[in-house]
Amino acid sequence: MKFSIDKQERYSVIKPEDENLNSAVAPQLKSEFVILANEGITNLILDLSLVKYVDSSGLSAILTARRLWSNLGTFVVTGVEHAAVKRLVEISKVDSVLTILPTRSEAVDFIFMEELQRDLQAEPGDE
Numbered sequence: 644m645k646f647s648i649d650k651q652e653r654y655s656v657i658k659p660e661d662e663n664l665n666s667a668v669a670p671q672l673k674s675e676f677v678i679l680a681n682e683g684i685t686n687l688i689l690d691l692s693l694v695k696y697v698d699s700s701g702l703s704a705i706l707t708a709r710r711l712w713s714n715l716g717t718f719v720v721t722g723v724e725h726a727a728v729k730r731l732v733e734i735s736k737v738d739s740v741l742t743i744l745p746t747r748s749e750a751v752d753f754i755f756m757e758e759l760q761r762d763l764q765a766e767p768g769d770e
Contacts, residue, residue: 644668646675654686654754655679656747658722664694664701672701676708685716686754690747692722697731709741717757718742719750 645660657675661668679687689708691697697705705720712718720743723729732738744750 644671646672648675648679650684653758654688654717654751655684656688656690658690658692659694662693662695663698664691664704665696665698666700669698669700669704672704673707676704676711680711680715683715686758687712687716687718688747688750688754689718689720690722691720691728692724694722694728695725696727702731702735702737705741706737716761717754719744719753721745721747721750 647656647658647660649656649658657672657679659668659672664672676687687708689705694701709718718741720741723732723743723745732741732743742753744753
């Protein structure tokens with residue numbers, strides 16, 4: 644599977660460059676998620692803008708990332724543009740457990756807001 648990884652200071656973006664996120668490539672994507680989590684990446688954006696088809700194995704890989712980042716920071720999916728991918732999201736109801744935003748810039752803004760909220764909650768109260 645071909646994908647690009649853009650590592651920034653406060654987040655990373657992984658972007659599959661194959662049109663299909665299926666059982667042939669999902670295990671490699673899951674492995675990459677585990678590697679990124681072990682590297683200490685606290686916030687991850689999965690950009691699906693080039694992906695035209697996702698099957699149950701691909702969906703499982705995405706949910707693996709959600710599970711990994713539930714303890715690390717924030718996981719956001721963006722670029723859900725193609726009809727087949729949108730349909731899978733709707734049918735499987737994963738939009739109820741995933742944060743799905745239309746654009747990468749919105750995903751970055753969301754991550755920054757989540758970090759700010761975590762920082763505020765971590766500060767001791769003034770009471």
